[in-house]
Amino acid sequence: MEFNKIIVVFTAVFLCYLNGAFADKPCAAWPVHGKSVVCVCNATYCDTVSRTSPTAGTFVAYTSSAGGSRFKKTTGNLQPAAKLEPGCGTETLVLYPDKKYQTIEGFGGSATDAAGINWKNLSEPLQELLINSYFSNEGLEYNTIRVPIGGTDFSTHPYAYNDQPENDVKLSNFTLAYEDYQYKIPMIKAGMKVATAPVHVIATTWSPPPWMKTNPVYSGYNRLKTQYYQTYADYHVKFIEKYTGEGIPIWAITTTNEPTNGLTGLCFGINCLGWTSKTMGKWIVNNLGPTIRNSTFKNVKILAGDDQRLTIPYWINLMVREHPDVLKYIDGIAVHYYTDFIAPAALLSQLTKFYPDKFIISTEACQGSMWFEKHHVDLGSWPRAKGYIMDIITDINHGVVGWIDWNMCLNFEGGPTWAKNYVDSPIIVYPNKGVFIKQPMFYAMGHFSKFVPRGSRRIKVAGACSWGNSISRVAFTTPRNTVVVVLYNDGGTRKVNIKLGDKQAEVEMEPQSVTTIELPNSSS
Ligand SMILES: *[C@@H]1O[C@H](CO)[C@@H](O)[C@H](O)[C@H]1NC(C)=O
Ligand SMILES: *[C@@H]1O[C@H](CO)[C@@H](O)[C@H](O)[C@H]1NC(C)=O
Ligand SMILES: *[C@@H]1O[C@H](CO)[C@@H](O)[C@H](O)[C@H]1NC(C)=O
Ligand SMILES: *[C@@H]1O[C@H](CO)[C@@H](O)[C@H](O)[C@H]1NC(C)=O
Numbered sequence: 001m002e003f004n005k006i007i008v009v010f011t012a013v014f015l016c017y018l019n020g021a022f023a024d025k026p027c028a029a030w031p032v033h034g035k036s037v038v039c040v041c042n043a044t045y046c047d048t049v050s051r052t053s054p055t056a057g058t059f060v061a062y063t064s065s066a067g068g069s070r071f072k073k074t075t076g077n078l079q080p081a082a083k084l085e086p087g088c089g090t091e092t093l094v095l096y097p098d099k100k101y102q103t104i105e106g107f108g109g110s111a112t113d114a115a116g117i118n119w120k121n122l123s124e125p126l127q128e129l130l131i132n133s134y135f136s137n138e139g140l141e142y143n144t145i146r147v148p149i150g151g152t153d154f155s156t157h158p159y160a161y162n163d164q165p166e167n168d169v170k171l172s173n174f175t176l177a178y179e180d181y182q183y184k185i186p187m188i189k190a191g192m193k194v195a196t197a198p199v200h201v202i203a204t205t206w207s208p209p210p211w212m213k214t215n216p217v218y219s220g221y222n223r224l225k226t227q228y229y230q231t232y233a234d235y236h237v238k239f240i241e242k243y244t245g246e247g248i249p250i251w252a253i254t255t256t257n258e259p260t261n262g263l264t265g266l267c268f269g270i271n272c273l274g275w276t277s278k279t280m281g282k283w284i285v286n287n288l289g290p291t292i293r294n295s296t297f298k299n300v301k302i303l304a305g306d307d308q309r310l311t312i313p314y315w316i317n318l319m320v321r322e323h324p325d326v327l328k329y330i331d332g333i334a335v336h337y338y339t340d341f342i343a344p345a346a347l348l349s350q351l352t353k354f355y356p357d358k359f360i361i362s363t364e365a366c367q368g369s370m371w372f373e374k375h376h377v378d379l380g381s382w383p384r385a386k387g388y389i390m391d392i393i394t395d396i397n398h399g400v401v402g403w404i405d406w407n408m409c410l411n412f413e414g415g416p417t418w419a420k421n422y423v424d425s426p427i428i429v430y431p432n433k434g435v436f437i438k439q440p441m442f443y444a445m446g447h448f449s450k451f452v453p454r455g456s457r458r459i460k461v462a463g464a465c466s467w468g469n470s471i472s473r474v475a476f477t478t479p480r481n482t483v484v485v486v487l488y489n490d491g492g493t494r495k496v497n498i499k500l501g502d503k504q505a506e507v508e509m510e511p512q513s514v515t516t517i518e519l520p521n522s523s524s
Contacts, residue, residue, distance in 0.1 A: 024048045024138075027070040030437065032380030037068045038428075038437040041133070043125040047438070048138035049073075051450060054482060054518050059498075059505040062451070064443040065513035066382040071443060078503040078519065092464040092497040092504070095485065097477050097521055099460035104476065105361060105402040106200060107449035108144030109134065109426070111191075114154035114416050115408040116183020121431040127190070130427060130436055134408060136194040140446040143197040143454055145188055146363055146404050149205040149239045151218075152257075153270035153419035154407055155179065158207070158218035161235070166211035169231050174238045176246075185246050187408070192248070197454055200251035202334075202363060202404070203239060204306060206271035208232055218271045219419070222262050223279070233287035240297045252301035253292075254334050254363060255284060260311055269419045277315050280304075281323030289329030301331040306363055310339035313351045320355075332358050335400070337365030340391055348398035359401045365391065366406035367441065368414060368424035376414035376422035382512060384424060385440035389488050389514050392448055393474045396458055405445055409436065447486055447516045455479040464499070471496060471509075477521055485517045 027039035027047040039047050049071040054060045063072045082092070109115075119127055133139040150160040162174045176185075192199045210216035212228040224232055240250045262274025275283070284304070292300055304319070304326070305312050312335055320326055333351055351360055367384040368376040378384060392403050407425045414422035426442035461475035472488040485498055489509040498505040501522055509515055 024050055024071070024073070027438075029068060029070075031068075035378075035380030036066050036382040036385075036440050037070075038380050038439055039070060039442075040435050040437050041126065041129050042435045043123055043129075046129040046133060049446065049450065050138055051518075053480070054520055056520055059517055059519040061505075061507055061515055061517045062447065063510060063513050063515045064385075064440070064447065065510040067510055067512070069510060069513065071446065076505060076507075078505055081499045081502050081504040082497065090495045090497050091471060092499055093471070093473060093485070093487075094462050094464050095475055095483055095498065095500045096460035096462070097483055097500070100477070101458040101460075102359070102399050102401050104396075104452055104454060104456040104458070105359065106142075106144035106197075106454050107140075107403055107445060107452070108142040108146070108199075109405040109408040109445075110146040110148075110364070111184045111187045112148055112152055112154040112407050113156065113179045113183055114410060115425075116179065116187045117156070117416060118409045118411050118429045119187055120183055122429055122436060123431075123434065126434070126436060130409065131187075131190045132194055133427070133438065133442075135191040135196075135199075137196050140442070140449045141196045141453070142191065142199075142449055143195060144200050144202065144402055144404055145191060146202045146204060147184055147188060147243075149203050149236070149253075150177070150207070151179070151271060152206045153421045154415075154417050156416050157418050158271055160207055160209040160218070161239070163209045166209075168211075169228070171231060171234055171238055174235070174242075176242050185243075185248065188248055201243070201248055202252045202254065202303070203236075203243070203250050204254040204257045204363070205236070205273070206257045207273050208235055213273065219269055220262070220272075221264075221274065222272070223274050224283070229283050229287045230291070232283070233291040236288065237291060237295050237297065240300060244297070250297070250300055252303050252331070254303040254306035255280060255288065256306065258307045258336065260307055260315070268421065270421055271419075277319035278322045281319040281326050284329055285323045285325045289326075293329065302329055303332045303334040303361065303363070304330045306334040307336060308339040308343065309335050309337075309345075309347055310343035313347060313354060316351065317354065327355070327358075330358060332401075333360050334363040335360060337362065337391060338369065340394075345394045345398045348395065348400060352399040360399050362395050362400050362403040364404065364406050366423045366425065369421070377410070377412060377424050377428055379428070379437070380440065381424075382440050385444040385514075386488070386490070386512070388441050388444040389447065389486075390472060392444075393472050393486065393488060396474045403448070405441075444514065447514050451478075451484045451486075451516045451518055452476050453478055453480070456484070459483070461485060481521050482518050483521045487515045487517070489513050489515070
């Protein structure tokens, strides 16, 4: 080939690349009777999604729906904004990019033992496709992972580190477990390798070794013995040391998973450690806080709470009243999803009001965990995707900076879980069939994680018509100098105008659908 031809071919290929003309692979849909579709990935085929940068005067929209669309990409030209008239004909949402709220930290999932076991049980090509699906630029671009410190209910057996010897104040036998080396560390590192941003890892203890507890079992009513307060703080530093040594820096720790579980003795049969707000405050102020801040890992963030929205902010307020110095040590407050259907989101706004310099992050959520739910794994369930979308929109509109899903993948029954606490996951694996499937929840996560990168700011978006409130929405400016809006339409087909300055994007929404729209931020 002549040099000129090479240049032409090269340029053509490069332009195709820029245009995203190396087309996305669509969902290989398996319809599920009476449900939405699931998307099937085998060793040679898995759907992908690329983000197209909107050029001046255009917008790009991505839609997923109960009807079976998955990241359906459309582009359009921005139109001169219509005059807003009373009782306007088409629903219009007005963006206010100068009215900025919290900065977004990230979205992600959890590297539990169960997730790692299921992942490793897939063939190598499928393992790679699963990781790419979550982390790479052809996937959801997750930038956050929560990792348990030791075992959880989503392990094949309960365990902690330094279980033996007992009463070992110095933690002389602290080593990582088989599960860390075989499953969690490889899974996290595989994610870090293809991620499009630094992956922030949040580590959490469910239960310390039983010998540290008043009732020496993993689950059930129990407290930390006071003589082991410092040991339990050191336990966290040892974990951070070990993971950092394996090439996985820890961005944050939480102060124990769901501390009210072990307090009530309920525990739901899962690994737990009970704390009152008073004892927790004392431990943070006297042990955990000073230990972390005096260590090599003094910049690791400390997240208090890590419990249901229902108990927060009451629990945090009590803790701060009893031990005001807690505020010197904590950086943020972590909340869980499971009581959101009874706990008003206004509770989150109270936190922002009381503690304006602490961020709020949602650290755990899954579907299918309730006793009244017939199916733990519900293939093709659109309501479960909608549940995620509505919760994320509500959380972010009440100040939350990030949202982390629970197990990144589970098997067909929603495990393994030694505690028989079977639940759903955005990815379900079928190693004997050589496939994994992506539930609608997978796409629910991606409508936020892929398009709202770390450093984005939530902005004001308001309905201009009296019925403009019927579409759920949240909007952001991004570090890519764009504005991103995520909309959920629970009704039938409808038109929506997204107004930014003197231009508008005109979007037609499918029934029961989520749409992410990205447009240039002309205002900045
Ligand atoms: C993998 O999936 C693709 C798309 O659905 C299909 O065309 C192909 O036959 C599948 N391969 C195998 C080995 O099943
Ligand atoms: C140290 O822990 C390992 C398990 O990680 C255990 O097999 C061994 O017995 C422990 N050593 C002592 C001295 O207890
Ligand atoms: C470091 O530890 C000392 C006591 O050992 C304590 O007085 C001090 O407050 C700690 N530093 C921080 C930043 O917590
Ligand atoms: C791995 O998958 C096979 C099916 O191919 C299943 O029988 C086995 O229980 C799985 N192993 C684990 C550890 O889940």
